[in-house]
Amino acid sequence: MDALVVNTSAYDGSPGRAGYRRSAGSPRGEARRRELLDRVTDDLAVNGLVDFSLRRAARAAGTTHKVLLYHFDGVDDLLRQAILQLRERRIGNALAAIARGPEQQTLADRVRAVWPALVGEESRVLDQAIGLMMYDTARYAEHGRGASQQYLPALLSICPPEWSERRKLEVSEMILAVLRGFLIDRLTSGDTTGVEAGADGQDTGARRHAPTRGVRAVHAADAAAGGPAAPHRVRMADQTRRRCHRPVDEAGPDPA
Secondary structure, three states, X not given: OOOOOEEOOOOOOOOOOOOOOOXXXXXXXXXXXXXXXXXXXXXXXXXXXXXXXXXXXXXXXXOOHHHHHHHOOOHHHHHHHHHHHHHHHHHHHHHHHHHOOOOOOEHHHHHHHHHHHHOOOOHHHHHHHHHHHHHOHHHHOHHHHHHXXXXXXXXXXXXXXXXXXXXHHHHHHHHHHHHHHHHHHHHHHOOHHHHHHHHHOOOOHHHOOHHHHHHHHHHHHHHHOOOOOHHHHHHHHHHXXXXXXXXXXXXXXXXO
C-alpha cells in the first residue's frame, strides 16, 4: 500500500497555492478539456496510479501544469475525473459484451458475460483506486462511493423489466458485492484460473453458477447472523437464484 502514492507535492492547485482561472465551459474549452482528460486517462490506464502527479499528467497530455489547472481544480480533481472515465470504459465494454450474446439470455448469463470486461485493461488502475480510498479515506472516499453510483445503473438495466424497482436494486447491489468479492479474491490470492472459473460459472461441482450462488451465500450469512428480516431475505435470494437462470423475457412478475 505504501507504494500507492499520488504525488501532490508540486503544482497541485490546492488552496493556498497559486490559483489559475478555470475554463469558462465554452464549447471550445470543453472540447479541449475532454481531449486533455482522454490523454491523461490513457496514461493512467497504462502506467497506473503509482507516482501519479500533475507533472506526469501534463507530460502525458503534451501540455503544461498551468493548462491543466485552467481546466481542472488540481490533481485530485483530475485524478477523480480520469478514474470516472476509466469506469465508464469498463461499463461500456461490459454492456457491449452482453449485447454480443444471444437474444435469449438469463440474468446469470448476463452477469457472467461482464466478467472479462471487469478484468480488462482498466482493472489494475481501478483496483488501485479502491486501495487509495482505503489508504486515505478522508481524501479519496469518493473513489469508493463513485464506483457504486456508476456501476448500479448498468446492473439495474440488465435485470428483468418485470421486476419491481426495489427488487432490481436489491439484486443489483448483491451482484455488485459478489463481483467485487471475486475481483478482490483474484487480486489477493493470485488464483486467476480458479476465480475466473468461478465467475464464469461454467465449471462443474461447487463452482457451477458461482455468481448467483455467491448472492445466496450473502443472504444466508445474514440469516446465520440473525440480521433483521433475514428469513425473508434468504427466501428472496432463493427466488433470485431460480430467476437468474431463466431467460430475462420469461422471468415474469415479482412473487406476491
